[in-house]
Amino acid sequence: MLQIAALAVATGLVEPPTWVFFRDKQVAGAELEAALERQERELAPRTLRRRARVRGDRGVDVRDVPPAPDYVQSVAATGARVRVTSRWLNAVSVDADAVQRAAIARLPFVAGVRPVAPTRRHEHLPVKGEAPTSWAKGLSWPHLSALHVPELHACGLTGAGVVVGVQDTGFLLEHQAFAGVQVIAARDFVQGDDVVADQEGDTPGQHHHGTGVLSLIVADDGEVFSGVAPGVSVLLAKTERIDVEEAYEEDFYVAGLEWIEGMGADIFTASLGYSDWYEPQQLDGKTAVVSQAAQVAVANGLIMFAAIGNGGPDPKTLDAPADVDGVIAVGATDFDGVVTPFSSRGPTADDRIKPDVVAPGQDVWMARSDSLVAYEMSQGTSLSTPLAAGIGALLLEAYPDLDPAGMAALLRATATQPNAPDNDAGWGFIDGLAAAGLHCTCVDDDADGHFAAACGGDDCDDDDPASHPGASEVCDGRDNDCDAALPAEEVDGDGDGVRLCAGDCDDADPARHPGAIERPDDCIDNDCDGEGDPACAPTTGEASDTGATADPPTGTTGASSSDGASDGSTSVTSTSTSDGASDSGAPATGDGGCGCRAEDDGRPTWLLLLLAALPRRRLRARGRPG
Template structure:
């Protein structure tokens, strides 16, 4: 996605002797960041002081915490709709996705990086999903479903998010862009006792960008450690990394958060200029009360877009066949990312700014239908 620029100095990892010196203080190295020239560690007060005294250390700061993810609404015993796409019809039709599907767009050839709490790929909705790579940055392996050491149910949130993009379950349920290929990163824990470490987010984002993803989406956000005046798109660690990702050409989506309706309740990295922040509406297009609001600390308008995020059906992680209704900007965000994948298939020259402009264009679907199909894929 970087065109002719290739790699730059930010792709050089932190100096190995620096990392070794930090480890020699007795801390556990949790993650490293090329873009931020930093390491994330588990350290007590004495170890933090020792690290701060190292001559090459520019500064030491605590990791951030995130708001709790929303819980799903009660499951309803609803018979799938007789319309095509069944339970997914309400949110697909609200976004005019069927019109894009009718002109042959599925997201084929587009690579989407999805970052979340974990993923169950045995659900029948994912029978045909094309997974390029998967990585668990929390446990340090390639298992993105629940495993020993995870809080049971950790995979639930990510499974639902992923289904909104790539599901293909016949007349029962469809994702927005079932033809995309995906790169999956598990970077988040759900245990309430532990800090939600944004450093894993940075590690996953760097990995996904390095794998050559076209689009990145994460329904994760960080704000509990930050004051509203720090949500300026430059202060939060995840925001600093997101700024690099967008500059590298990665089209990036972030949930604005579920801290509404008060102003300045958004999460990082939705505060970054260039990251497409997504809020939630009901099916009448009314912004939900829970959807976080901007503006950013420097008075930029956020979110950039809104999409259905209430009574939206998604795949359940505790079943291989079932779906459930849920709510949150966590659902709005992958829906918009899926639409972006369809548009990127039709307009592969789009960069992050061009994608945002096109998503805001009410005539985009009409033009996509009229565009000649020769030479797409």
């Protein structure tokens, strides 16, 4: 946000205003936190949501805190008149003479001073032309059809729900082209009020440039004229004066940009630029004051469109802030896509390609400001830029998650020369229909933001909003994230209807799963509750004999009667062994794997064989312990 503290409206200034930059903001700790909380209350909720989505934080930081009041007061105490106070730049702009500037520069908290740059208006260049023969969109048909806007309108895109900030010289909202425009707020940074049309103190025709620019975005005049995105809502900032030879309004540009961003705009467009105070080597996207402010705006998630300028055809003739990496710089062409001679060229000082894209900027019809019903033909990058911004609004309606980088990438990738960009046309002529892509050629029945695979999308189940690329897998046996693979724990290998992720403890055995009937004698955890059968509990063998491993003495069986009988009969206790159980008490094999153990009575195997061969006068069987 940026506040107008005082305003110099006198004409004929001998010297340009001055930027004064401060070293710090005099806030830290609890005081800083309190200041940030105030900014959270001041910024529009829409702004905070956008910032949080793009930045991944709370949406406010020290850049949103105003400059220290003591610093501003000390600057004013020199006699300088404060024009604008910038939070993002931690600076003020002032009208000051040489003595006052010297006094300001000596203040210990001042980091530096520099002149406020004059605006280079990208003037409309009126031309004569015939009305188009097709009246599907009236006078606007040639430039709209070149961008494939009629097809975008036909698939339901109008910019509804998108907020566009437009910054210019003023706006004649009484023109019939704006009868249905939704103005959220308007601000005149030149006179410090909310009147953005011509008013007392303005030069007549002040609102001419801005009226034409705005009509290319939002106009809705039936079959006579249509803007690219008539469904958008707008924030309007008047930041230029036309009554002085050199309009030093770089500070007003910063003021309008901070205000529009803080009011919740999604897209910003301005057909204004600055280069006269900057050498080509300074147009690096970081040096010009407006470029520094634009960097902050883009980092906050504001999608910015900027006219590259009308200084072509020589290289390195672009204006700031079109030099910023992340700002979408727009050049001008005719309707055949040929770059006009006047369209400025790149590269930037650090050798980045500019412009990003081009759009119609020659023989373009727009609203006239000297009539409430008339239109005129004109040319310039002032016209190609709002047309590109209008396309951006339609795309943002189609793809609401687009951020500045995503918007630039989409426009570049679908323009006419995506693989061979240059410094004349950038990545090429905008193709709105190609950029809209599947939104206009496919369906998204479940409204999850992914289009059906049947028509070229990536949604493997367009009836289920929980199934799409990037979705979380849940334990339902379905490919929720559309990667054509199920996690192993979601596969029901034994067909018992229960998956490993749902608690199946043995996916190879259909008899084992939660809810299965527990069998008391099979030593298996059938119901997967983690508890085994009581009948299979390990035993200690306390009831069995423990000795008798020596060779038998001659003439005796070495056996005693289990009931203490002494009648000379041979009494034996038959030891039951299970399938090859050893005489050492080790677990027997063939027990179904339950870990049960067959207990012996301590007698060696040879003795048992001998006893089995003797006449059996008395045999008592002893059962195997469970």
